[in-house]
Structures are given as C-alpha cells and as structure tokens.
Amino acid sequence: MQHSASGSGLEIRGVTHFYGPNRVLAGIDLGVRPGEVVALAGENGAGKSTLMRIIGGYQAPGSGTVHWQGAAVPADLHRTESMGITLVHQEFALIPDMNVAENIHLGREPGRFGVVDRRKMRDQAAAALRLLRSAIHPEAQMRDLPVASWQVVELAKAFGTAPGLLLMDEPTAVLGREETAALFDRIRAFRAAGGAVIFTSHRLDEVREIADRVTVLRDGLITMDRPTAEVSEHDIATAMVGREMSDLFVPRVAPAAAAPVLEVTGLNVPREIGAPVKDAGFALHPGEILGVAGLVGSGRTEMFEGLVGLRPAQAARFTLRGETRPLPRSREAWAKGIAYLTEDRKSRGLLLEASQILNADLTLGALSGGPLLDPGGERARYAKARETFDIRSANPLIPAGRLSGGNQQKLLLAKTLASNPGIVILDEPTRGVDIGAKAQIYRLIASLAAEGRAVVVISSELPELIGLAHRIIVMDRGSIAGVIRQPETGQVTEAEILRLGLGLTPASEKEIPA
Amino acid sequence: MSDATLAPAGISARQRIGQLGPLIALILLVILGAVSSDTFLTSENVLNVLTRSSIIGIIAIGATFVITARGLDLSVGAMAALVAGLGIMGMNWLLAYMSPMAALVTGMTLALLIGMLAGLVNGSLVVFARIEAFIVTLGTMGIMRSLVTWMSDGGSISLDFALRDVGRGLYYGAVLGIPVPVIIFAVLAALGEFVMTRMRFGRHVTAIGSNPDVSRYSAIPVNGVRLATYVLQGACVGLATLIYVPRLGAVTPSTGILWELEAIAAVIIGGTALAGGYGRVWGTVVGVLILGLVANILNLTSYFSPHLNGAFQGTIIVIAVLLQRRRGNT
Numbered sequence: 001m002q003h004s005a006s007g008s009g010l011e012i013r014g015v016t017h018f019y020g021p022n023r024v025l026a027g028i029d030l031g032v033r034p035g036e037v038v039a040l041a042g043e044n045g046a047g048k049s050t051l052m053r054i055i056g057g058y059q060a061p062g063s064g065t066v067h068w069q070g071a072a073v074p075a076d077l078h079r080t081e082s083m084g085i086t087l088v089h090q091e092f093a094l095i096p097d098m099n100v101a102e103n104i105h106l107g108r109e110p111g112r113f114g115v116v117d118r119r120k121m122r123d124q125a126a127a128a129l130r131l132l133r134s135a136i137h138p139e140a141q142m143r144d145l146p147v148a149s150w151q152v153v154e155l156a157k158a159f160g161t162a163p164g165l166l167l168m169d170e171p172t173a174v175l176g177r178e179e180t181a182a183l184f185d186r187i188r189a190f191r192a193a194g195g196a197v198i199f200t201s202h203r204l205d206e207v208r209e210i211a212d213r214v215t216v217l218r219d220g221l222i223t224m225d226r227p228t229a230e231v232s233e234h235d236i237a238t239a240m241v242g243r244e245m246s247d248l249f250v251p252r253v254a255p256a257a258a259a260p261v262l263e264v265t266g267l268n269v270p271r272e273i274g275a276p277v278k279d280a281g282f283a284l285h286p287g288e289i290l291g292v293a294g295l296v297g298s299g300r301t302e303m304f305e306g307l308v309g310l311r312p313a314q315a316a317r318f319t320l321r322g323e324t325r326p327l328p329r330s331r332e333a334w335a336k337g338i339a340y341l342t343e344d345r346k347s348r349g350l351l352l353e354a355s356q357i358l359n360a361d362l363t364l365g366a367l368s369g370g371p372l373l374d375p376g377g378e379r380a381r382y383a384k385a386r387e388t389f390d391i392r393s394a395n396p397l398i399p400a401g402r403l404s405g406g407n408q409q410k411l412l413l414a415k416t417l418a419s420n421p422g423i424v425i426l427d428e429p430t431r432g433v434d435i436g437a438k439a440q441i442y443r444l445i446a447s448l449a450a451e452g453r454a455v456v457v458i459s460s461e462l463p464e465l466i467g468l469a470h471r472i473i474v475m476d477r478g479s480i481a482g483v484i485r486q487p488e489t490g491q492v493t494e495a496e497i498l499r500l501g502l503g504l505t506p507a508s509e510k511e512i513p514a
Numbered sequence: 515m516s517d518a519t520l521a522p523a524g525i526s527a528r529q530r531i532g533q534l535g536p537l538i539a540l541i542l543l544v545i546l547g548a549v550s551s552d553t554f555l556t557s558e559n560v561l562n563v564l565t566r567s568s569i570i571g572i573i574a575i576g577a578t579f580v581i582t583a584r585g586l587d588l589s590v591g592a593m594a595a596l597v598a599g600l601g602i603m604g605m606n607w608l609l610a611y612m613s614p615m616a617a618l619v620t621g622m623t624l625a626l627l628i629g630m631l632a633g634l635v636n637g638s639l640v641v642f643a644r645i646e647a648f649i650v651t652l653g654t655m656g657i658m659r660s661l662v663t664w665m666s667d668g669g670s671i672s673l674d675f676a677l678r679d680v681g682r683g684l685y686y687g688a689v690l691g692i693p694v695p696v697i698i699f700a701v702l703a704a705l706g707e708f709v710m711t712r713m714r715f716g717r718h719v720t721a722i723g724s725n726p727d728v729s730r731y732s733a734i735p736v737n738g739v740r741l742a743t744y745v746l747q748g749a750c751v752g753l754a755t756l757i758y759v760p761r762l763g764a765v766t767p768s769t770g771i772l773w774e775l776e777a778i779a780a781v782i783i784g785g786t787a788l789a790g791g792y793g794r795v796w797g798t799v800v801g802v803l804i805l806g807l808v809a810n811i812l813n814l815t816s817y818f819s820p821h822l823n824g825a826f827q828g829t830i831i832v833i834a835v836l837l838q839r840r841r842g843n844t
Contacts, residue, residue, distance in 0.1 A: 310731065334733040348727045353791070362721065366734040369714050415732070 008069065009033040009196055010055065010165055015064030017050055017220075024050045026220040028064070034164065037187060037197040039211035039228070041204070043240055043460065046217040048200045049090075052167050055198070056080060056087030068165060084164035088171060092150050094157075096143035101125035103142055104157045128156040131189075133182035147174050147273055155183060159190065166190065168199040172206055173297060174274065184210045202295045204233040204498070216240055234495055241463055241494060249467035250446045252486070255287030259322070261454045262338070262423055266316025269299070269306030275478030277303045277313075282473060282480070284423060284454035289445065291469025292458040293497050298475040300458045301343055304425050308333040308340045334367055339421035341412060343428035343458070345405075349412045352401030356393060356411055357382045359400045364418035385414040390440055406437030413444065424448055425456040430464060442468060462494045474500035535837055536784050536800040539830075543807045551814040559810070561693055565685075567806035568699035569754045574777040574798045575706045576750030579743045580647075581781050582710070582793025584723040585640060587747050588651040591773035592658035593632050598755040599662050599671045599765040601625035606674045614680045621677075625759075626752035632658070633748020637741040655774070663767040673763040681760035695757045699799075702753070706795035719743060723790025779827065780805055783834040804830060 010032040017025040024047045032038050040048050053059045055066055057073055057080030066073040073080055094103045101118075102109075104125045111117040125138035134152045136145065142153070151174050158166060172180045187197055187210055201207055207214055208228055216224040216239040224231070224239035260283035269277035277299040284290060294300045306313025309330035318327050320336060328336055342348040350359050361369075361378045382396050389410040393403055400411055409430070417424065429445065430438045445468055449455045459465050465472050472484045474497055482500040484492050547554040573590050580587050605621030612620070632654070639650040665671060673681070687694045710716035718739045722729045730736050759765075782788055783804055784797025805827055812820045 330730065331733050331735060340731070342731050344727075347725070348731045351721060351724050351728050353724065354721075358717070362728075362732045362734070365714055366718065366732055371714055373712055373714055373717060 009036070010198075011065075011067040012051075012055070013065045013067075015051070015054060015061045015066065017047075017054065017059075017062040019050075024220050025054075025061070028217075028220075028222060030215060030222065030225070032165070032196050032198060034194045034196050035191050036213065037191055037199070037211050038213045038215055039207040040198055040200045040215050040217065041207060041236055041240055042200075042217035046240070047220040048217055049169055051217070052087060052169050052198070052200070055165075056085060056167050058087065081161060081163075084162075085167065086158045086161045086163040086165070087167040088154055088158045088169065090169045090173070092154055094142055094150060094153060097141075099139050099141055100129070100136055100145075100153055101138040103153055104128055104138075104160055106157070108161070124160070125156070128160050129153075131159065132156055132179075132186055134179070148176055148179060151175055152179060155186075159186065163195065165196045165198070168197065170200055170202070172201055172203065180206070204236055207236065208233065233498070237494055237498055241461075249442050252289075252468075252470065253287075253446075253450060255285060255449065255470065258286050260285050260319075261321055263319040264307060264315050264317070267303065267306060267313060267318075268315070269302045269311060269313040271299065271302055271478075273297075275299060277306060277478050280480050282483075284456065286422075286452045286454050287449050288471065289449045289455045289457060289469045291465035291472035292456060292475065293462060293465050293472055293500075294475030294481075295460075299478040300475050301427055303475070304340065304427065304456065304458065308338055308425065310340065331367075334363070334419065334421075337419075337422040339416050339419065339424050341416040341424075341426045341429060343431060345408055345412055345431070346401075350400045350408060350415070353399050355397045356391065356400050356403070357396045359411055360385050360414050360418065363415050367419050381418070385418070389414045389444070405432040409433050409437065409441065413441065417448075421453070423454045423456075425458070427458045428460065429457060430459070430461070438464075462497055465497070466491050466494065472497060476500065533785060536797055536804065536834070540800050540804050540807070543804060543811065547807060547811045547814070550811065550817070554811070554814055557691075559814070561691075561696065563803070563806045563810045564696045564699070565693045567802045568693075568695035569758055570773060570776045570780065570805075571699045571799060571802040572702055572750050572754040572757070573747075573773060574780040574802055575702055575795055576743075576747035577777045577781050578706065578784075578786055578793050578795050578798045579710070579716075579719055580747050581778070581786055581788060582723045582790055583719045583740055583743045584726065584790030585740060585743055586647040586651060586778075587633075587636060587744065588648065588774045589632070589636060589655040589658060590747065590751050590777055591770035592655045592662070593629065593748065593751045594755050594758065594770040594773060595662045595765055595767075596658040597625050597629045597632065597752055598759050598769060599665050600628050601755060601759060602671050602673050602765060603665070605677050609674055609676060614674075614676045618677055618680050622756050625755055626749060629748040629750075629752025629755070630745050631748065632751070633745040634741070636748070637744030640744065641737045641741050659767070662765065662769070666765065666767060668767060670764045670766040673759060678760070678763045681763075683760070685757055685761040698753070698757065702750070703795055703799045706798075710793060710795050715739065715742070720791060720793060723787070723793070725791070776805060779831045783830060785834075788835070801834075 010030070012028055012030040015025055015028040016023070028051060040051065042048050050059070054061045055073065057075055057077050060075035068083055068085055071083065073083065073085065095106070098106075101122045105121050109116045110120045110124065122138045129136050129138065129152070132152055132155060134156070136149050136152060142150070145153070151171065155171060158168070171183060175183065191197065211228045214224065214226060214228050214231055214236055215222055216236060218240060224235070262284040265281035267277065267280040271277070274297050280303050282290070292300050302311065305311045307327065309328050309332060313327055315327050318325060328338070333340070346352060351362070357378050360382050364381070379396070385391070386396065391407050391410045391414065393407060400408060403411065409432070413429070426445065430441050433441065442464075445455060445457060457465065457468055470486055472492060474481045474484065484496055484500070486492055553559050573594070577587060577590065601621050601624060604624050605617050608617035608620055636651055636654055639645050640647045684694055689697060710719070718729070718734050721732070721734060722736055722739055726736060780801035781798050782801070784794065784799070784801035786793040786797060808826045808830065809820070809823045812818055812823050812826065
C-alpha cells in the first residue's frame with residue numbers, strides 16, 4: 001500500500017459499512033496523493049459505488065475515517081464540494097428543461113446581486129466543453145442531446161467546480177472512443193495540475209491506459225492495490241473474481257445431439273439508453289446450457305426480454321420447435337413453454353408484501369389456473385416446491401420480502417419453473433445470493449438441462465458461466481462479440497471471455513455465432 | 515371478511531386493529547347515534563340510511579376494483595347522469611313500440627351496456643393510449659357531464675309516467691321488508707368480496723396494483739385485467755342508475771355531481787390503499803355506511819348543523835388516510 005504523507009491528499013482508514021445485515025465494506029484503507037489517478041475495479045456489488053459515495057460525502061461510513069488534505073470529510077454534499085471533492089454519478093444530475101450552460105453552472109451561476117450573467121455563463125461553458133474537445137453548443141437544450149452528450153456535460157460540470165479530488169463512477173460507460181480519448185487527455189491535464197482522481201471502470205484496457213494505480217475491491221475488501229505498470233489485465237481480473245469455485249459445480253454432461261428447440265436470427269431490440277441489440281442470432285438446444293456473458297449494459301437482458309415479448313423487438317427469423325413464426329408476445333411465450341427469470345427480483349420478480357404461497361403460484365395461476373382460486377391446491381404445490389427448491393422459512397404465509405436473498409431467489413425459481421417450461425432463461429440466477437444457496441441453484445440448473453430442457457444462464461459472474469455452460473455467448477455493446485464453446489477437456493478461461501466482452505479482440509478473430 | 519388473498523401472516527396486533535379500524539369506527543358511530551337519538555335505531559331509519567347509501571355503495575364497489583389495481587375513475591358521477599339520461603330517453607322512445615314493462619327491461623339492459631361501454635372507453639384510454647387515469651377520467655367526466663347538459667338542454671330529462679308506475683318498485687319496493695336497493699347492494703357487495711378474495715381476477719387486480727412490473731413478468735394479462743376493472747366500474751354505474759332512475763324519474767345536469775368523490779372516499783375509508791395493491795370490498799361497504807351514518811346522525815340530532823356534513827366527512831377521510839399511512843410504515 002502506498003499511503004500519502006499525513007495531511008496531503010485522501011486518507012481512508014478502516015472504513016466499514018453495512019446495508020442492513022450485509023457488510024458492503026470491510027475495513028478499507030486507501031490513500032490517494034494529489035496528482036494521482038486511481039482506478040477502482042471490482043465486480044458488481046464489490047462495494048465500489050458505496051466507497052465512492054462515502055468519499056463524496058453522500059453517505060457517512062458505518063465506521064472508520066475519511067480525511068482530505070488533513071480535514072475530516074463530512075457526510076454533507078455541499079461541504080465536501082466546498083472542500084474540493086466532486087463526485088460524478090452514473091445517474092445524471094442534469095435538468096432536461098435547461099440548456100447546457102445553465103446545467104454546467106447549476107447552483108453556482110456567475111453574476112452579481114442574484115442577477116445571472118448569461119454571457120459569462122455561456123463563455124465559461126464553451127471553454128469547459130472545449131477542454132473536453134466537445135462540439136456541444138452551450139445553448140443547446142439538454143433534453144435534445146443524446147446520452148453520451150449528457151455524460152460530457154456532466155463531466156464539464158464536474159471539472160468546472162475546480163475540484164482537488166474528482167470521483168467518477170463509470171465515466172466512460174456511455175462514451176464513444178473519441179469522447180473517451182478526450183476525457184483521458186482532460187484527466188491527464190488535471191493530474192499534471194495536481195488534481196487527484198478516483199474512477200471506476202469495467203473496461204480493463206481503459207484502466208491500464210489512464211490509471212497510475214489499480215485498486216481492486218472484492219466483497220468489501222481490497223484484494224489488490226498496485227501501480228498499473230506492474231500488473232496485467234489478467235492479474236486485475238483474477239483479483240476481481242478470485243475465489244475457488246470449482247467444487248461448487250456438478251460436472252458438465254454433454255447434451256445429446258438434437259435439433260435446436262429455438263432459433264433466432266437478425267434479432268433487433270431497441271433501447272432507451274445504450275447501444276440497441278443489433279442483428280443477434282443464436283440457437284438453443286435441449287439439454288444444453290447456454291451462458292451469456294457481457295458487461296452490464298451490453299444488452300444481455302434486453303436481448304432475451306425482446307425474445308420473450310417483454311419489450312418491443314424484431315427478428316429476421318424465429319423458429320420454435322421447428323415452426324417458423326413471429327416473435328411471441330409475453331404471455332404467448334409462457335404458454336409456448338418459454339420461461340424467463342428476471343434479474344430484478346425485488347421490483348420485477350416477487351410481490352414482496354404477499355405470501356410465499358401466493359408468489360409461488362402467481363405465474364402458474366395466470367397461465368393455467370381456473371377463474372376460482374384453489375387454496376388447497378396452492379398449499380400442496382407450495383409444500384412440494386418448498387422441498388424441491390429448499391426454501392427455508394418457518395411459515396409459508398410470511399411475506400416474500402422478509403425472506404433472505406437466497407430464499408427469495410429460490411422462491412422466484414419455484415415460481416418461474418412452476419409451469420414446467422421446456423425453455424428456461426435465467427437472468428442472473430444467483431444475484432445477491434450466499435455461497436451455499438448458489439451451489440444449490442447451480443445443481444438445480446444442471447438438473448434442468450439433464451432433464452432435456454434448453455437452459456440459458458445470463459450472468460455477470462464469469463466463474464458461474466464457466467462452471468455451468470456448454471457454450472458461452474459474449475455480448476459487447478449490443479452485439480454478439482463471439483461464441484465460445486467449452487473444450488472437450490478443461491475449461492474456457494476468464495481471459496478468453498474478457499477479451500471478447502471488453503472489445504479487445506479484432507473483428508477477424510470473432511467466431512461466427514453458431 | 516377474510517383477506518386471504520394478499521394479507522400475509524406475521525402482522526402485528528396493532529396492524530390487525532388498524533385493519534379493523536373502519537369497522538370499529540362504524541360500531542362507535544352506531545353507538546353514538548343510538549345514544550343521541552331515539553329514532554336512530556328504528557328499523558325505518560336504519561333501512562332509510564341503507565337505501566340512501568346503496569347507490570353510492572354500488573358505484574363504490576366498482577371503484578374498489580379500479581383503485582386496487584392502481585387506477586382511478588373520476589367520471590362515475592357524470593357517467594351515472596349520462597347513462598340515466600340515455601336510459602330514460604331510450605325507454606320513453608321504446609314505449610311507442612312495446613309495453614311499459616318490456617320498455618323498462620330493455621331500457622335497463624341498454625343502460626347497463628352503455629355503462630360498460632363508457633367504462634371500456636375510459637379503460638382503453640388508460641391501458642392502450644397510456645394516459646394517466648386521472649387525466650382520462652377528468653376528461654371523460656367533463657365530456658359526459660356536458661353531454662347530459664346538452665341532451666337535457668339545461669333542464670331535465672323525465673321518465674314517462676307510464677314507466678314511472680312500473681319502475682317505482684325498483685327503488686321503493688321491498689322484499690320481506692328489505693328495500694330492493696339494499697338487496698341489490700348487499701348481493702353485489704357479497705359478490706364483489708367473493709371476486710376480490712376468492713377469484714383469480716381479484717388476485718390479479720391486487721397483484722397489478724401491488725406491482726405492475728412483477729405482474730407483467732408473471733404472465734398476468736395486465737392490460738386485460740386493468741381494462742376489465744374500468745368496464746366493471748361502468749357496469750356498477752349502470753346498475754346504480756337502474757335504482758336511481760325510478761327514484762326521481764328524471765335526470766338534470768346536476769345529477770350525480772360529486773358522486774365520484776363520495777365513492778372514492780368510501781373506498782379509502784374502508785381501508786383500500788389509494789396507491790393500489792390492497793383492496794377489500796367489505797371495507798368499502800363499511801366506508802359507505804360510515805358516510806351515510808354521519809349524515810344521518812347530523813340530521814337526527816341538533817348538536818351540529820347538517821350543513822356541516824361535508825366537514826365531518828372530510829375529516830373522516832383525512833383520518834382514514836393518516837391511519838392507512840401508518841399501516842404502510844410499520
């Protein structure tokens with residue numbers, strides 16, 4: 001660890017933080033000197049955003065201290081900003097009905113006696129945008145601009161506060177190549193002027209390009225903190241994932257050769273934010289587990305939600321069990337035996353205030369239940385599901401929201417699989433689930449395939465995909481970047497997946513989707 | 515009075531008392547009425563209150579479903595006036611072709627269908643055109659209200675006297691001493707409670723109000739169910755007018771004014787969540803009775819002017835929502 005001299009730069013000591021019973025940060029020690037750029041890497045849920053929020057004054061740490069230039073950082077946004085700390089969120093804090101210059105100066109408009117000097121505001125905004133090599137007009141209305149421009153305006157606004165320490169959460173997620181290069185030049189100038197930067201990015205190539213130091217978080221702990229020059233992308237990825245997962249998985253059984261149960265080509269799914277899913281194509285086979293990798297925002301979820309009618313989509317050709325037909329609407333997909341388990345358990349998966357019995361029977365009842373409820377049948381089905389899925393709760397009438405994450409997820413699986421679907425699409429099936437429940441869910445997924453169902457597992461956890469899947473689709477910015485088939489012996493490596501998903505492979509190396 | 519659908523175990527005793535709050539309030543009102551007036555507990559007065567409450571009550575049963583599914587229908591008062599107006603005009607016209615009884619029955623069927631059609635229009639605008647229910651029904655309220663004014667030319671649309679004699683029984687008649695409107699209200703309330711707690715439709719209404727996204731991801735036909743709640747509301751309005759028309763025999767531009775607020779108030783006082791996701795028809799019945807009893811007690815006693823009725827009802831609504839919020843927080 002490289003700690004700055006006391007009183008200079010950022011000093012984080014023993015920061016621990018809990019959300020409810022979940023420990024998000026476990027004793028973080030970190031120092032950042034003026035003129036240093038630190039990349040914060042880690043999987044989703046590793047604690048990066050929480051740490052950023054604490055440094056930025058959005059949140060007080062559960063315990064531990066944060067000092068900037070020798071003074072304690074208060075959990076008060078306005079005071080941290082006046083100390084010279086600025087946080088750029090992933091969510092934009094811009095007002096659509098104002099123009100660019102007004103947004104850049106929001107809350108610190110130039111002028112006297114409350115009268116805004118509009119010309120000065122416009123000129124300053126133009127200068128700030130010039131430093132980011134942006135062609136955005138300072139008087140353009142915010143709502144007319146695309147999402148990448150919003151990010152650029154947000155960055156111009158942040159640099160405009162003349163910070164000493166700039167915190168940026170995924171600043172390049174929505175930026176194109178040119179805008180990213182301009183941002184990096186701006187960061188270099190800022191660093192040369194003595195500014196300190198902490199940023200997060202999923203793109204390891206960017207981390208290597210701009211960061212002086214890489215700090216990796218995993219499960220709330222710092223697992224690596226080294227100068228960028230000394231580490232490879234593989235080192236970073238290992239430190240991010242790090243745990244031994246091999247015994248969690250049952251051995252893969254190769255599926256018997258069979259005709260695909262579902263085929264789609266030319267699948268397009270428009271999106272509100274981020275690159276739309278373009279010209280995707282794949283086939284699902286009975287008994288096969290298809291893994292889907294890709295960064296958050298790469299279009300993984302949207303691709304499958306489009307396929308099952310949960311969002312508007314078009315396909316050049318869609319074939320289900322040999323029948324070529326239009327893409328199904330949502331209830332049609334269920335009726336045709338295609339089940340989709342959402343990644344968003346709390347707001348799309350379960351009725352949190354309703355009983356477990358009601359939740360478990362919701363989809364089955366909507367698909368094939370009669371007009372009258374059948375409380376006896378529901379109880380019996382729930383008793384069976386509780387055993388099959390090992391849902392641990394004292395009373396089936398306790399609301400679903402009061403169960404632990406693992407039990408909620410098992411309940412969601414029970415609900416999704418109640419109609420005995422032949423095609424099962426699981427989006428982040430182990431999100432927010434402890435390791436024991438994870439192993440159970442892995443066994444369940446393996447048995448679904450062994451029973452001859454076609455299974456799709458979308459996941460951010462690469463070890464999970466490597467341990468489960470027969471084939472892995474890698475998504476990158478709305479397109480399928482490649483398909484990796486597990487070798488006869490041994491396993492795909494994470495590096496192979498990361499290379500495709502992080503846009504590092506030249507197009508010529510990409511395999512044509514099977 | 516079972517909340518078997520969504521009310522799970524593990525709720526505290528305080529919450530249970532909170533759920534029974536409207537019933538307790540009703541009992542307290544009855545005691546208050548009995549203590550303060552000798553005539554309050556006479557069967558004549560009790561049946562009078564029930565009969566007067568039944569029109570709003572029938573509308574409020576429909577509103578319970580709409581609100582539970584996270585919708586809102588502000589147009590019910592204007593809709594009642596329009597349906598009644600069209601119904602009367604239809605019956606008067608039919609009288610030239612058939613017996614008064616046949617004209618009455620045909621006209622009533624027509625009124626019921628018109629109500630459902632109006633509900634279908636509201637529901638389609640909310641569900642398919644994706645306009646806020648508040649805006650849609652505010653708009654249709656204005657449209658239907660002004661149609662009534664136009665149709666009546668600012669005066670009144672009156673039922674032919676031949677029809678009045680035949681139809682009288684629907685409001686003023688009684689079976690085994692119980693007025694017909696009360697019987698219709700009671701049967702509809704029992705049916706509504708059954709649909710809400712024992713039928714899949716009621717569960718889907720509750721699920722959609724609780725979380726529309728979860729419902730959509732659970733293969734529930736969200737659009738169809740939401741549409742159906744508005745059609746159901748229209749049918750209830752149609753049914754209410756069947757009782758209303760024989761009562762007064764005429765419709766004026768001021769018929770049904772503020773009925774929507776009385777109906778919504780009854781639903782909320784009864785414990786249905788205004789934000790949707792939790793609804794109970796029996797609570798709505800209690801809510802209607804509370805509103806009816808407050809007016810009745812003010813009329814029978816001389817402590818306060820009956821003109822303060824609105825103030826008391828308003829206070830009760832605010833208290834009911836306060837109690838509801840507390841329930842939501844715990």
